[in-house]
Amino acid sequence: MPLVLPLLAGVFAANTVLVNAQIPLYKSFVGKQFTDGFFFYTDRDPANGVVNYVSQSTAESDGLVSWTDSTFKMAADSTKDSESGKGRNSVRLVSREEFGDGVYIFDVNHMPVGCGT
Numbered sequence: 001m002p003l004v005l006p007l008l009a010g011v012f013a014a015n016t017v018l019v020n021a022q023i024p025l026y027k028s029f030v031g032k033q034f035t036d037g038f039f040f041y042t043d044r045d046p047a048n049g050v051v052n053y054v055s056q057s058t059a060e061s062d063g064l065v066s067w068t069d070s071t072f073k074m075a076a077d078s079t080k081d082s083e084s085g086k087g088r089n090s091v092r093l094v095s096r097e098e099f100g101d102g103v104y105i106f107d108v109n110h111m112p113v114g115c116g117t
Helices: 004-020 031-037 056-061
Strands: 038-040 051-053 065-067 072-074 088-090 093-095
Touching: 031 038, 031 065, 031 072, 056 065
Parallel strands: 051 088
Antiparallel strands: 038 093, 065 072
């Protein structure tokens, strides 16, 4: 028990330092701006999965991506049958920029879990 108290004190001290730190915002992707920071990968799946990655225009027309002023929604096709063994239409986004070490904050309303997510 005596070992736990110094560890907790160290955690609280570290939190105090982080609260007072000023970290400048480097990038923000909100709403439609999200597509400015990423491109739609349309090549075959490098892991040889059964999926058909689609372009932005196809994703929009199929309802796989949509946005408001403050949100960006990305979904997988759950209604159509896969075409000729390609797999269902899906969206794969790739950053236009490489990011290294840093603090990343993602404000996610819903994140699916389970096989294939």
